[in-house]
Amino acid sequence: MDDETSVDELILTEKIGRAPLGIRAELGCSIHEAIDEFQRRYDRLRTDRPD
Template identity: 55%
Template sequence: MTALPASVDRDILDHRIIVAITAIRETRGCTIHEAIDVFAARYEELRRDRPDDFSVRPEEYGRGFVGGDASGVAGSANSVGRGPGDSWEPGFPHG
């Protein structure tokens, strides 16, 4: 499996979700769903190992992403928001 560039970690830490997912897709040559899964796994690793390096708190991360874009990053490609009002916050279930 191809290693991710260091820029992906910086993008995740600095709340640049779309940029990070794009870099993952370009590096791995994978689908958006696969890139979202890779992002989610790396996000959780960074939250565990480097919590103080994040530019926003967990409850603020992902705010502003509404259905149809990168909204399901927290769990897997299957958790992507599908309609108006669906939003995503990593580590927290929809509802």
């Protein structure tokens, strides 16, 4: 499982507090950038996997 999939699984299993930390580790970005990326992934997952 790659890093992006791991973060997506955190989002899908509603472990959203951990997801930005995983994004920061994956991308090496600031917490603000991680939150923005989290929102993009959350929105994409809601569209791609509405269950």
